[in-house]
Structures are given as structure tokens and as C-alpha cells.
Amino acid sequence: MDGKGQPSNNPPPPPPGYSQPPPAYGHQQQTTVVMAGHPVMGHIFRETSVPMQCPYCRANITTSTSYETGTLTWIICGVLILFGLWLGCCLIPFCIDGCKDVIHTCPNCNQVVGKYNRM
Template identity: 60%
Template sequence: MSNKSPEGPPPAYQAQPGYAPAQPGYAPTQPGYAPTQPGYAPPQAGYNAPPPGYGAPPPGYGQASTTVVMAQPSTVVLHPARLGESPAQLQCPRCNAQIVTSTYYETGSLTWLAAGIICMVGCWLGCCLIPFCVDGTKDVVHQCPNCKSQVGAYRRL
């Protein structure tokens, strides 16, 4: 069994579907280069540089200087007077370190007020102790995780 076609060897040039046939007067200037297009000058005589390969730098590469701008992530630093319920990033006034505060809850005036109102309504047998178990009625105290000093507090009332 041979793979030769019964018609013989293929012709020197055979137009394939989807390709334009060669134009009359077409002659490549140098082997390995694309033909010159109408309206463009032919290559200069004596220019024998090979075509740029895959991954080759473009012409003129490295001649111009490039400025790289790197954006730094911005952080919002809060003043201790503007602290909220969640931990905040700020500079500790005692140790001067950039920190994210650690928080804990302590009984404040809103806790006592809620307990007093519940007691006056008539739920004095144990329901008046609920505000002492709920963090939503307590004050939030912020402290530095490095030096453990109190940085500020969020008072609910």
C-alpha cells in the first residue's frame, strides 16, 4: 500500500481554497519575506536582517525611558474621638505604633438605663438583667494590642 495519489506529483503551484491567487508580476524580493504591497517602497539594498522571531523585542526597544508608578494601598487613620463599634486602624498615642485596636465591651449608661426601664415596666424578676448580657447595650473600649493602653471608647449614650 502506498500513499501516492494516482494522478502523480502535485503541480509546483496550486491555488488552495480561501487564498488569493498570485498576482501577475509577483516576485518576492528576498526569500522568507512577505511580498511588497502596492504603495510601499521595496526594501533597501544591502538590508539582510532576518525577520524578528517570536519573543524578539520590538525595534527601538530599550531606547526610551519608562516611568513605573506603583500605587500604595491607602489606609484611613481615625482620630481616637471618632472610634466606633468595630476595631479601627490608628496610631497609638502612647507607643506611636500603627495599630488596629482590640476591642472589648463594658457596662455603660445605656445598659443601666435599659435595665431600669425593664424593671419599671414590671419585669424585675430576672428580665431586667438581659441588658447586661447583650453587647448591643454596652460601651465599646478600644485598646492598643502592643502596650495594652486604652486608646478610646465608643459610648452608646
Template identity: 55%
Template sequence: MSGPPPPYPGEKGQEAGYPPQPQQGYGQPPPPQGYPQAAQPGYGPPQQGYGQPQQGYAQQQAHTTVVVGQPTATVLVQQFREAPVNTACPHCRAQVITATQYETGTFAWIICLVLCIVGCWPCCLIPFCVDGCKDVTHSCPNCKQVISRWNRM
């Protein structure tokens, strides 16, 4: 290499690779805030509205239309288990606490069959008497329609 690179076009009297020197001296105070700034040599005209309030801005804001999207539906998944549940009946649309009823289901029959195979045939009727082995049916106390059924299996 044979010295510094050539200067960029428009860089007369300036060493190559260094930024342009400011035209104002260090002793000059900056222009006061809030007043339009005069164009400085080497820079473009000041941008309209940058640091200054725009004319008619309050009028634009008064006529702004806000478009709000449709709210998303929240789906609440209720768990119908052994205890009564506070829910809206899908049949009569009433807000109710479900009435529960225990019914013999598949789980009670499987326990009965296992007890018979093991040899406890006198005890095989116990699952039909214990609510913990039965299915639970939730119904509406107003219209008596079945809302849900919880199976033990």
C-alpha cells in the same frame, strides 16, 4: 442747543465727537511680526518687550527662588465605635488595629431600670448580657493602653 460741541484741544480740521483719523492709508500693509516697529505719528514709542523677547530673560529665570509655604496639617478624625480601628497608638506610636472590649455602661443600667419600672423585672438582666447595650473600649494590642472609649449614650 446750538450745534455740535466745540472740538477738543489738538483736534484741528476734525469734527468734534469723532475719533482721530488714522495717518496711514488702507492700502499700506502692517509691519512684519518680530521686527521692531517704528513709532507712528500720534502714538508714543513702542513698549520695550511687548511682543518681543527681553534680553537676559533666560538668565533671570535660572536664578528664580521659589518660596513654598509650610504644608498644612491634615487632621483625620477617626470614629471609634463598635468595630476595631486602624490607628496610630498615642502611647507607643505604633500603627495598630485596636482591640475592642465591651464593658457595662450607663445605657445598660438605664435599660435595666426601665424594664424594672415597666414590670419586666425578670428581663431586667438582659442588657448586661447583650453587647449592643454595652460601651466599647478600644485599646492598643502592643502596650495595652486604652486609646478611646465609645459610650452608647
């Protein structure tokens, strides 16, 4: 009832500390979504260091690079064996960084942030 003795169509407000009731059917409600965080940027990892923001410690860094034996290294080794260079020459690809995969790490937190596979 309103102040004039007439029934009211509006429901009473919720008590303090409670949220508003959901809207009645047929009413549209506009929703705003706020996304927090850092945008994800795609980095192209190659043989050289890459300036970027570390996804783990959020520091602005230039990646440290190291090399590890990958698929290309083993394929070159196998080809050298097929050509008869099995007396030690087939191990040369394991000594050349240009045949290995490149691992990019954060110099601040030492987490792997990327990898460049040669194959």
C-alpha cells in the same frame, strides 16, 4: 574705633560660645518655629476596630475592642423594671454587647486609646 581712628557704630562680636545680643529697639526680628512630633488625628470610635497609630507606643495598630457596662445598659435595665420585668429579665441588657460601651485598646501596649459611649 575702626582702623582709621574713627569711632565705630557696630558693637564688637561676642566671644566664642556666646549668643548674639538681642536686637536694638525699633528693629524687627523674624522668628521661625519648628514643631516636632506627630500630628494629632481625630479618630471616630464605634463598635468595630479602628486602624490607627497608637499615641503611647507609636506603633501602627488595629485597636482591640472590649465591652463594659455603661449608662445605656442601666437605663434599659431600669425601663424593664418599670414595665414589671424585675424577675431576672431586667438583667438581660448586661448580657448583650449591643447595650454596652466599647473600649478600644492598643494590642501592643494595652493602653486605652478610645471609648465609644452609647449614651
